[in-house]
Amino acid sequence: MSESSLPVAARPAVAAPPAPSLWNAVARVFDLSLGQMIWSRRTIFMAVVLGAPIVLAIVVRIVDASGVTPLRVNGQRVGGTTIFGVLLWWLYLRFVVPVLGVFYGTALIADEVEDKTITYLFTRPVARRAVLIGKYLAYVVCTSLVVLPSIMIVFFLVVPLRDIGPSFLTLLTDLGLLAFGLAVYGALFALVGTVLKRPLVVGLVFAFGWEQVAMLMPGYLRQFTIVYYLQGLVPHAIPSDGITSLLASVFNDAPSAATCLFWLAFILIAALLIAARAIERREYVLGQ
């Protein structure tokens, strides 16, 4: 601290800047959080994991190009478009999206509390809900940046060149739906992370316990899952060939796309509103 710098405190008091508006604060938290999230160990790990389907797609492409007997199921050739659909549904929508939702969504606030950095955010002239929403938006962008390129690469590797043109619009729709899926799961698990002390366990139980079981149960229980509504948005990706027709039949009561969109949007908005309300009221006691 140089002597010349000491008068810092003696400078004429700068008029305190006005507190940023809610959305201005959201944008500032988003700025701060996005860089942290993108370069986090969690994101780097997920990016590596999402390299696996790309490797698989490369293998499929090599097999296809080498003239070796193509993949057949029950004597029927399985085309690249079908393989892409299977990967989209079973790998990305049923596994990757919930995993990202659980691990990032529950950590939005919990990580800041665990790292004890929440203090810096909560002692600024911004509403706590702006912190939550800004971090949530950073999550949506960060996870989309990780997942969507992986899907695009898989698409271009697996789908035959002649089918790319007709399927491209569908691909764009699928990318949008995946981002929407990430947003919905993220909102739900952000709520879990905001109100519960052990959010990760609860998130995992929901995504890989409850959702899996409920989807196999007859009746209305599946309506209390997110995946039930996601399936209605990607019917083309759900396998319908011989070997998986039994499993596909499980989903044959999928609601209309409009109904799915409505309920997913409802879950997203409701979860964020409740989480925003909870974070304003809740105390976060940092460990010593």
Add this chain to the structure above:
Amino acid sequence: MTVIAVEHLSKWYGQVSGLNDVTVSVPPGITGLLGPNGAGKSTFMKLITGQLKPSKGSVRVLGEPIWGNPAIYRRIGFCPEQDAFYDRMTGLDWVTALVRLSGVSAADAQGVAGRALEAVDLVDAGGKKIGAYSKGMRQRVKLAQAIALDPELLILDEPLNGMDPIMRRRTIELIRTWARAGRSVLVSSHVLHEIEALTANILMINNGRIVAEGNVHQIRELIDEHPHTVLIRAQESRALARALLADEGVVSIKLETGALVIETARPDAFYTRLTEMAARGETGTIDEVTSLDDNLQAVFKYLVKS
């Protein structure tokens, strides 16, 4: 005028009491909050910075309630105790980001952050990642984010912990200059000598209660009866140990890896000598000085009994 007004303030963590029916007014200027580890200082600090909601009673800061009132943080700078950062960010980026959260435009934020880093002598290290900072540098960058916007009230939770002697002295000068410019400061510590160097006005806290308010000099004599334990991290710890052995107040010296643990019966003289040695650089660089002491506890026992 009262800067912080607390009335019948209590805080419970389940069955455990963190603070018990505290009523106190903090006047303008510098006030020291003194208490041993576990006395309730952190709970008090968290309540007056709006991180915790009172279980009972009220807290008003600069005339306004603090819990659920984020607008008040425009007028407050807070330096928390915990050594927690976004380690991958540089010091400059981190302070800039926090300044932006306070409402400063992107165009101005970096300039404001740069001036704050200059005030704590961290300009040269501003471009380095915080993860690579020493403990003392981390303390200073925390201080920088607190003072960046010239707040009316500065709340500092153990700000000198881990700083080397020279930086400790300069930080004390900074805080005193700050107060002379008409600002108010509440600073907590478990080391009497730190508080004494800053102010004569203290609040003493123990077992979740304010046990004394007033002039620091009245308890100084009491505390000096108890040996004081200090941990020093230095690059040439053996040479430093040899030099300190000549100090007549030193009761014992224990060598650890890269560090010394010293017990002194004359802490005032010891700190003065240590600062002089650090300034002369005669025993190499001193990286960190931390008081390990809970010797205040003995004084508090005495005060509570009397």
